[in-house]
Amino acid sequence: MSNKTVNVAVVGATGAVGEKIIRELEAKDFPVKNLKCLASKRSAGKTVTFKNESIVVEEATPDAFRGVDIALFSAGGSVSKQLVPHAVEHGAVCVDNTNAFRMDPNVPLVVPEVNSEKIREHQGIISNPNCSTIQMVVALKALYDYYGFKRLIVSTYQAVSGAGANAVKELLDQSRAVLNGEPFDPQQLPVGKLNKHFQMAFNAIPQIDVPDENGYTLEEMKMVRETKKIFGDESIQVTATCVRIPVVSGHAESIYVELERDFQLEDVRQQLRDADGVTLVDDLEQQLYPMPIGAEGKRDVFVGRLRRDLANARALNMWVVSDNLMKGAASNTVQIAELLVN
Amino acid sequence: MSNKTVNVAVVGATGAVGEKIIRELEAKDFPVKNLKCLASKRSAGKTVTFKNESIVVEEATPDAFRGVDIALFSAGGSVSKQLVPHAVEHGAVCVDNTNAFRMDPNVPLVVPEVNSEKIREHQGIISNPNCSTIQMVVALKALYDYYGFKRLIVSTYQAVSGAGANAVKELLDQSRAVLNGEPFDPQQLPVGKLNKHFQMAFNAIPQIDVPDENGYTLEEMKMVRETKKIFGDESIQVTATCVRIPVVSGHAESIYVELERDFQLEDVRQQLRDADGVTLVDDLEQQLYPMPIGAEGKRDVFVGRLRRDLANARALNMWVVSDNLMKGAASNTVQIAELLVN
Numbered sequence: 001m002s003n004k005t006v007n008v009a010v011v012g013a014t015g016a017v018g019e020k021i022i023r024e025l026e027a028k029d030f031p032v033k034n035l036k037c038l039a040s041k042r043s044a045g046k047t048v049t050f051k052n053e054s055i056v057v058e059e060a061t062p063d064a065f066r067g068v069d070i071a072l073f074s075a076g077g078s079v080s081k082q083l084v085p086h087a088v089e090h091g092a093v094c095v096d097n098t099n100a101f102r103m104d105p106n107v108p109l110v111v112p113e114v115n116s117e118k119i120r121e122h123q124g125i126i127s128n129p130n131c132s133t134i135q136m137v138v139a140l141k142a143l144y145d146y147y148g149f150k151r152l153i154v155s156t157y158q159a160v161s162g163a164g165a166n167a168v169k170e171l172l173d174q175s176r177a178v179l180n181g182e183p184f185d186p187q188q189l190p191v192g193k194l195n196k197h198f199q200m201a202f203n204a205i206p207q208i209d210v211p212d213e214n215g216y217t218l219e220e221m222k223m224v225r226e227t228k229k230i231f232g233d234e235s236i237q238v239t240a241t242c243v244r245i246p247v248v249s250g251h252a253e254s255i256y257v258e259l260e261r262d263f264q265l266e267d268v269r270q271q272l273r274d275a276d277g278v279t280l281v282d283d284l285e286q287q288l289y290p291m292p293i294g295a296e297g298k299r300d301v302f303v304g305r306l307r308r309d310l311a312n313a314r315a316l317n318m319w320v321v322s323d324n325l326m327k328g329a330a331s332n333t334v335q336i337a338e339l340l341v342n
Numbered sequence: 343m344s345n346k347t348v349n350v351a352v353v354g355a356t357g358a359v360g361e362k363i364i365r366e367l368e369a370k371d372f373p374v375k376n377l378k379c380l381a382s383k384r385s386a387g388k389t390v391t392f393k394n395e396s397i398v399v400e401e402a403t404p405d406a407f408r409g410v411d412i413a414l415f416s417a418g419g420s421v422s423k424q425l426v427p428h429a430v431e432h433g434a435v436c437v438d439n440t441n442a443f444r445m446d447p448n449v450p451l452v453v454p455e456v457n458s459e460k461i462r463e464h465q466g467i468i469s470n471p472n473c474s475t476i477q478m479v480v481a482l483k484a485l486y487d488y489y490g491f492k493r494l495i496v497s498t499y500q501a502v503s504g505a506g507a508n509a510v511k512e513l514l515d516q517s518r519a520v521l522n523g524e525p526f527d528p529q530q531l532p533v534g535k536l537n538k539h540f541q542m543a544f545n546a547i548p549q550i551d552v553p554d555e556n557g558y559t560l561e562e563m564k565m566v567r568e569t570k571k572i573f574g575d576e577s578i579q580v581t582a583t584c585v586r587i588p589v590v591s592g593h594a595e596s597i598y599v600e601l602e603r604d605f606q607l608e609d610v611r612q613q614l615r616d617a618d619g620v621t622l623v624d625d626l627e628q629q630l631y632p633m634p635i636g637a638e639g640k641r642d643v644f645v646g647r648l649r650r651d652l653a654n655a656r657a658l659n660m661w662v663v664s665d666n667l668m669k670g671a672a673s674n675t676v677q678i679a680e681l682l683v684n
Contacts, residue, residue, distance in 0.1 A: 151653070155497035155596035157546045157585065172521060179518055196629040203635045204499045204587060204594050206647050206661045211626045215607075215649030224652065237653030241596040241661065243499065245546060245587045252546050254497035254583040256598075265557075284553045287538040293545045305548050307557030310566065311493070311579030319548045319583065 005033035006341055009068040011060050012075030013037035013048050016165045017097060020330035021072055022050055028334060031341060038064055062086035070337050073097055088124035095336045097128040097329055102226060109229045112335045113276040114141045119339050126336055131328025132156050132251055133226040138301040139320040142275040144231060148260035155241045157252040158208055162324050163189060168248055175201040190244060200246055208242040217242055250292025251324040258315045265308060272303050282306050290321035298323055299331045347375035348683055351410040353402050354417030355379035355390050358507045359439060362672035363414050364392055370676060373683055380406055404428035412679050415439055430466035437678045439470040439671055444568060451571045454677045455618040456483045461681050468678055473670025474498050474593055475568040480643040481662040484617040486573060490602035497583045499594040500550055501634060504666050505531055510590055517543040532586060542588055550584040559584055592634025593666040600657045607650060614645050624648050632663035640665055641673045
């Protein structure tokens with residue numbers, strides 16, 4: 001594609017991520033010729049504002065992709081599995097923000113700060129990685145290039161917005177109920193479609209997404225598998241514990257990384273200051289460190305609490321925070337779309 | 343001390359932990375002859391209920407310990423530093439629930455399920471470890487004995503009650519304010535006496551206690567130092583990331599442990615089922631795992647999400663939850679007192 005205006009479709013335009021994608025297309029002045037807002041039949045007929053124009057949401061059907069150049073999918077894995085092939089058939093390049101195609105060997109899995117060159121290999125589909133993976137690989141890219149690493153141990157502190165707008169509403173309503181001593185009936189978390197639902201307000205739930213294999217959840221295995229694929233390095237060993245906490249927006253991660261070479265902490269800080277997409281916030285004495293509330297609405301990945309493992313001179317603890325709907329979803333998607341048009 | 347009734351003093355009787363200690367003395371039918379409730383001058387004159395009797399709180403002064411056999415301290419490190427020596431001089435055995443004497447080589451640091459034999463070495467003072475350490479060592483004791491380990495990597499998800507009753511009130515008031523879109527002014531967290539205070543509602547704060555050394559907080563270093571002392575094994579390497587989350591009660595920990603011997607996961611489960619003070623809740627397929635809300639008011643340490651590191655066959659991830667005011671403070675303190683009288 002040349003540097004002209006393009007027809008863009010956003011699938012899942014009324015969802016939490018879809019809305020952020022539309023705001024990112026505006027904010028970054030993406031060269032949109034025509035914007036098609038697609039969603040489920042239920043949401044068809046609603047309106048969405050784009051650059052002060054009101055756009056009527058249409059139902060996402062196979063034929064809706066005629067004439068679309070770039071389709072940005074954020075409507076869940078089953079919608080992507082069903083509609084992405086039709087969009088590709090109609091000639092659109094799809095940037096898919098679901099788990100549907102991420103591990104498909106024919107589909108590049110792209111975080112622009114890490115492996116933008118992979119975009120060239122696409123055959124109509126580019127996958128956007130999972131939110132928790134994206135912020136980890138952005139934070140680690142400079143360390144991977146400069147020091148190398150084979151081993152990551154990560155524990156996440158994930159926001160409820162990652163489970164969708166209904167889950168956020170439930171967290172807020174439930175928090176009110178708990179504060180007022182009123183009854184409530186959890187329906188959304190940890191996973192809407194599973195049997196059991198738990199209180200999220202003033203609680204921590206050590207399950208995100210469905211069980212996968214060997215006692216790990218799918219969310220945990222996404223971090224294992226996607227990290228290898230994004231770095232193109234099957235030797236990277238990741239083990240993850242993914243936990244939902246009562247935060248609306250902004251995932252945090254406690255990452256332990258064993259580097260392949262000796263390091264000076266000040267050099268690591270300098271690498272991170274220079275890294276694309278990273279903001280270093282790291283001075284414990286001054287109480288400077290990233291927190292979810294400070295990351296909201298920002299595009300960067302924030303890194304702090306850098307410190308050497310006192311027992312393993314090659315290993316480093318770090319604390320990584322990012323807005324899971326922005327860099328973790330919408331802004332990474334729009335960055336990929338920008339690479340496609342440039 | 344023989345198995346008779348004893349005179350007990352609770353210092354910090356009106357605080358969050360002090361109140362729980364008094365409830366534990368009742369619940370476990372501790373052989374109390376006389377209960378003295380001590381607190382700061384400000385709280386003197388308040389009343390506390392013990393076994394349906396009303397006890398007037400007295401000011402904690404050096405002379406208040408005359409005739410006291412066992413003094414249970416939970417009024418902060420500076421109060422302990424000042425008054426514990428006086429209590430010892432008056433012949434009391436002190437169980438101190440602050441950081442004041444924990445690393446003193448003459449003071450046993452005791453978790454009854456792990457090192458109850460150390461109590462015999464006391465010279466008037468026994469320290470109760472920090473809450474986050476206690477639940478970790480209880481969860482790991484059986485694995486230490488059976489498989490051995492040298493290396494722990496832990497990330498915590500800590501409740502606000504660990505910062506005191508005022509911090510809990512602030513979390514609840516602040517949550518209401520956020521939900522209602524009203525202003526608020528953080529005063530308590532992460533550390534009341536430090537300069538900067540942050541929103542705790544719907545946020546995660548990667549600082550607990552003051553900065554210590556090498557970029558670690560004191561809370562993190564407590565986990566490093568106390569674990570070695572409790573196991574009596576300086577070769578145990580701990581690296582910790584301690585994070586406060588908007589939970590009222592119940593600390594959670596994501597623990598990565600490298601065992602010294604090969605293991606079968608089912609054997610590890612059996613070790614934990616048989617372990618003192620541990621309840622195993624571990625079946626992801628059935629969505630069974632410990633959570634802070636389920637641990638509230640319980641004495642046990644709950645362990646779940648057991649799974650092997652897919653890249654390191656000797657290593658194990660586990661998720662450990664306990665009521666930080668109960669096993670993390672009050673019930674461990676009363677267990678130590680029980681060992682003293684038995």
